[in-house]
Amino acid sequence: MSSTTTSSTTSGSAIGTTPVFSVEGLWKVFGPKADRVPADPELAALAPAELRTRTGCTAAVRDVSFDVRKGEVFVVMGLSGSGKSTLVRCLTRLIEPTAGTIAIDGEDVRAMDRTRLRELRRHRAAMVFQHFGLLPHRTVLDNVAYGLEIQGLGKAERRARAAEVVAKVGLEGMEHRRPSQLSGGQRQRVGLARALAVDPEVLLFDEPFSALDPLIRRDMQEEVIRLHREEGRTMVFITHDLSEALKLGDRIALMRDGAVVQLGTPEEIVGSPADDYVREFVRDVPREQVMTVRTAMRAGDCGGPGHPGALAPDEVVADAIRVVARSGAAACVVEDGRCLGVVDHERLLGVVAGTEPHKEAV
Amino acid sequence: MATLTATAPRTIPGALKQPAVRKLLLLALVAAILVPLANARWASGAWPDALTVDLSEPLARTSDWIIDNRDSHPLFLYFFGHISNAVVLSVRAVYLVLLAAGWAGVTAIAALVAWRVAGVRLALGTAAGFLTCGLLGMWIPTMQTLALMVVAVLASAVVGALLGLAAGLSDRMDRALRPVLDTMQVLPAFAYLLPVVLVFGIGVPAAVLATVVYAAPPMARLTALGLRGADKEVLEAVESLGSTARQRLLTARIPLARKELLLGLNQTIMMALSMAVIASVIGAGGLGDRVYQALASVDVGAALAAGIPIVLLAVVLDRVTAAAGERLGTERKSPVHWAYALAAAVAIAVAGRLAGRLDWPEAWSLNIADPVNRAVDWMTAHLYSGVPVVGGTAEWAGHFTTWVLDPVRDGLQWLPWWSVLLIVAALAWLIGTWHTALTAVLAMAAIGVLGVWQPSLDTLSQVLAAVAVTLVLGFATGIAAARSDRFERALRPVLDVFQTMPQFVYLIPVVALFGVGRAPAVAAAVVYALPAVVRITTQGLRQVDPAALESARSLGATSAQQLRQVQLPLARRSLLLAVNQGVVLVLAVVIIGGLVGGGALGYDVVFGLAQGDLATGLVAGAAIVCLGLMLDRVTQPTERRTKKGA
Ligand SMILES: Nc1ncnc2c1ncn2[C@@H]1O[C@H](COP(=O)(O)OP(=O)(O)OP(=O)(O)O)[C@@H](O)[C@H]1O
Numbered sequence A: 001m002s003s004t005t006t007s008s009t010t011s012g013s014a015i016g017t018t019p020v021f022s023v024e025g026l027w028k029v030f031g032p033k034a035d036r037v038p039a040d041p042e043l044a045a046l047a048p049a050e051l052r053t054r055t056g057c058t059a060a061v062r063d064v065s066f067d068v069r070k071g072e073v074f075v076v077m078g079l080s081g082s083g084k085s086t087l088v089r090c091l092t093r094l095i096e097p098t099a100g101t102i103a104i105d106g107e108d109v110r111a112m113d114r115t116r117l118r119e120l121r122r123h124r125a126a127m128v129f130q131h132f133g134l135l136p137h138r139t140v141l142d143n144v145a146y147g148l149e150i151q152g153l154g155k156a157e158r159r160a161r162a163a164e165v166v167a168k169v170g171l172e173g174m175e176h177r178r179p180s181q182l183s184g185g186q187r188q189r190v191g192l193a194r195a196l197a198v199d200p201e202v203l204l205f206d207e208p209f210s211a212l213d214p215l216i217r218r219d220m221q222e223e224v225i226r227l228h229r230e231e232g233r234t235m236v237f238i239t240h241d242l243s244e245a246l247k248l249g250d251r252i253a254l255m256r257d258g259a260v261v262q263l264g265t266p267e268e269i270v271g272s273p274a275d276d277y278v279r280e281f282v283r284d285v286p287r288e289q290v291m292t293v294r295t296a297m298r299a300g301d302c303g304g305p306g307h308p309g310a311l312a313p314d315e316v317v318a319d320a321i322r323v324v325a326r327s328g329a330a331a332c333v334v335e336d337g338r339c340l341g342v343v344d345h346e347r348l349l350g351v352v353a354g355t356e357p358h359k360e361a362v
Numbered sequence B: 001m002a003t004l005t006a007t008a009p010r011t012i013p014g015a016l017k018q019p020a021v022r023k024l025l026l027l028a029l030v031a032a033i034l035v036p037l038a039n040a041r042w043a044s045g046a047w048p049d050a051l052t053v054d055l056s057e058p059l060a061r062t063s064d065w066i067i068d069n070r071d072s073h074p075l076f077l078y079f080f081g082h083i084s085n086a087v088v089l090s091v092r093a094v095y096l097v098l099l100a101a102g103w104a105g106v107t108a109i110a111a112l113v114a115w116r117v118a119g120v121r122l123a124l125g126t127a128a129g130f131l132t133c134g135l136l137g138m139w140i141p142t143m144q145t146l147a148l149m150v151v152a153v154l155a156s157a158v159v160g161a162l163l164g165l166a167a168g169l170s171d172r173m174d175r176a177l178r179p180v181l182d183t184m185q186v187l188p189a190f191a192y193l194l195p196v197v198l199v200f201g202i203g204v205p206a207a208v209l210a211t212v213v214y215a216a217p218p219m220a221r222l223t224a225l226g227l228r229g230a231d232k233e234v235l236e237a238v239e240s241l242g243s244t245a246r247q248r249l250l251t252a253r254i255p256l257a258r259k260e261l262l263l264g265l266n267q268t269i270m271m272a273l274s275m276a277v278i279a280s281v282i283g284a285g286g287l288g289d290r291v292y293q294a295l296a297s298v299d300v301g302a303a304l305a306a307g308i309p310i311v312l313l314a315v316v317l318d319r320v321t322a323a324a325g326e327r328l329g330t331e332r333k334s335p336v337h338w339a340y341a342l343a344a345a346v347a348i349a350v351a352g353r354l355a356g357r358l359d360w361p362e363a364w365s366l367n368i369a370d371p372v373n374r375a376v377d378w379m380t381a382h383l384y385s386g387v388p389v390v391g392g393t394a395e396w397a398g399h400f401t402t403w404v405l406d407p408v409r410d411g412l413q414w415l416p417w418w419s420v421l422l423i424v425a426a427l428a429w430l431i432g433t434w435h436t437a438l439t440a441v442l443a444m445a446a447i448g449v450l451g452v453w454q455p456s457l458d459t460l461s462q463v464l465a466a467v468a469v470t471l472v473l474g475f476a477t478g479i480a481a482a483r484s485d486r487f488e489r490a491l492r493p494v495l496d497v498f499q500t501m502p503q504f505v506y507l508i509p510v511v512a513l514f515g516v517g518r519a520p521a522v523a524a525a526v527v528y529a530l531p532a533v534v535r536i537t538t539q540g541l542r543q544v545d546p547a548a549l550e551s552a553r554s555l556g557a558t559s560a561q562q563l564r565q566v567q568l569p570l571a572r573r574s575l576l577l578a579v580n581q582g583v584v585l586v587l588a589v590v591i592i593g594g595l596v597g598g599g600a601l602g603y604d605v606v607f608g609l610a611q612g613d614l615a616t617g618l619v620a621g622a623a624i625v626c627l628g629l630m631l632d633r634v635t636q637p638t639e640r641r642t643k644k645g646a
């Protein structure tokens, strides 16, 4: 859980503010004459079912805007059919967007010609797929080296590089097996290694762990967290699993029927849901694991420079409860040796119960 | 067709009956208006002369023109001529290489290839197969057939793969090709002979080209299928890494389709063998020719001596290619092994050469023709007729002809022509859509227009009789196999062998048993179609949802009730498919039956070829196409599956 603490800070030093991906008003409509839907405000405003009966079109992504910042894990989360896969495929134009703009490092993706787009896919963004998408007739090593082969690297060099990555994801000794001889978790490690091998700027994950059973899934999540901590690579992570989203995400975009209903840190999503849909969604989340002391504290002074049992503002409430319960008194919140406020029983209980006053204390 | 209605489950709810009744009523209405008109205008009875178009005149002229211009017209000089020369040259080259390798070399190379791709057991089988061919004194014809096969299979595989590639990559090509390939797959082999003879004349080029046309479709179908069936996510993953279209094709799509490609190659080889043997009628030479000549003089022994190598060739080729497909990707074969294998084979070939034993030694031949003929003579004397109580085989054939074939034929020919069309329409519409019904009726009408109404109905009567027998036997065996695992296990190898044998060889045993005539043709057709029908029936019955059976059993249904009320209705689709397959396969052999006295359309084709009267043959060939089309559409369940390969 300590990893949650470190990764759910928005102010972490690794994450810059320059956007890697910058998406603005993105639409993807499937169906006949899809172009007219985003263009016509009346059609654009229709509910999905009505849109389908009126035009025969499905708006898989509707008017989505967000930035993915350098070094962050950006999670897109939503129920099945909410348009997550479509959205992430639009980023590298595996699916051609209907309207809107996408920029990578300031360069317009939709304006790229074929060569430029291939360049983008080869070097700047690599994807990990739900069902792995491995080539069954190739060994693990050759699967991992596949991206490099596509780029035209020589056999010896690409194999050497692939072997390194294979070791990095913990598959040593399996280089010469076929995908069919691996377990699901191992296969997804190959998928991950294949994406890592091309050393992309951004990693895109489309529900990479949904096909794995819970224990393996947790292993793989830890693996992603470890990789992110070690390399600080920017990641866009698609999932339909809220706990996975909360665990991995620096920021989460919650999608429903193709639109983003809320975008924020895990704490913002859990602490201040934008509407009833989101509230219903996060109802069963163990709030003490997500909310931080920063939200729970009230103004106050700890009375003295000693700060016994001081808490950092980005520690989760669960840890604060432990400290406060042990000492039996309110604890102070200290950042850079400066006292920000205090947390006590009442405030902590309020957070857990979901009745805390929304940040007005800060 | 009677069996067809019998299999239609009686438990079908009223809802399903409704559209059927409506279709029939509509048809009756149309008939009520059109039939009196037609009757008034043209006589009833056989197809009216007024409605026929005599094609023999223009066809004969065309054929004469082609014969006259074959050596002078630029089209022949610069196009067909080159094709023809290329074919002759390549067949000749392969043949010479095979001869130069000698019997020891060929056997060794074949066995080593089999060993590398399919394992030790099949390698031994291959070697034994080839040695048997030599032992039977058939080495030279076997090599002739093999040479023709090598060229035809290579050409079919290339043509088929290219067509399949086009259909696999382009939706438009797929839509255009699919109906053509589907139709080609149901046409009897004989239908392909005449057009190529018209252009190329009788000889090896015609035989090879007919074989290519017949054998390429499965390769094309399966290539397209494999390319289209590739895992979408894998392709997406490959694309997400920035691959070019060419890279995608070469590193992902084709390798992903290799199972289908090999299956396609297997089917192409089997079809090619089947056709290469039949094409002896148009000058293919080799084993098929030996069988053909022997059958023409009712020399069963000689036919068998040439038939056994055909069967061996078929079994070896089928097993080795199938095993190669199954072993795909399980282990990597090192090129070093291949090099050793090749070196060993070459060494054996050279040794054979040095020993001066290129040709199969005369002394090692086993003459089976005479003993077989003696056995057949004995059979003719003792089993043909006059066997107490059971009669005799010839008597059975005679009875079958007088009591079944003749009445069915006379009945069909007695029916007014418009009523035949109506029956065709009704059947096709009930089982399929108005679309299939229209095609079927048009095909049947085309037969009338071609002026071969009577012989076509003769062929049709043989098909109907053979299909009825096939379905009765096939369903009974299939049901038995579905109910008893032991029986199915015992049956499977038999079916395997029977399904790989080329159509042509089925004629040999029936001639031995029943002599010549229509009844033997029907018998050969039954034997040929039976394995497929049994297999589809068994599979269909076994695939019935176990839960449905369970619940029937829990309600206390007897096993007969289970079969009648649960299994048969639920397996309806498979049973319809079995009927369709049965009809298609039966037709193919009934036509070939023209070679053993089956008469009708098949005979017209053979006669046309033998007399150089291509017009008669072509008209008969066209009628065969129409008949095949009609029979397929009449029995076509709405959903089709891949056909039997051989
Ligand atoms: N090629 C397509 N043609 C038409 N509609 C499509 C297509 N692809 C997706 N859709 C529709 O777009 C919507 C979003 O699909 P998408 O696959 O993006 O959802 P998802 O959030 O990834 O769901 P899941 O969690 O099941 O993967 C769905 O309603 C789907 O039916």
Ligand SMILES: [Mg+2]
Binding pocket: A084, A085, A086, A206, A207
């Ligand atoms: Mg998805």
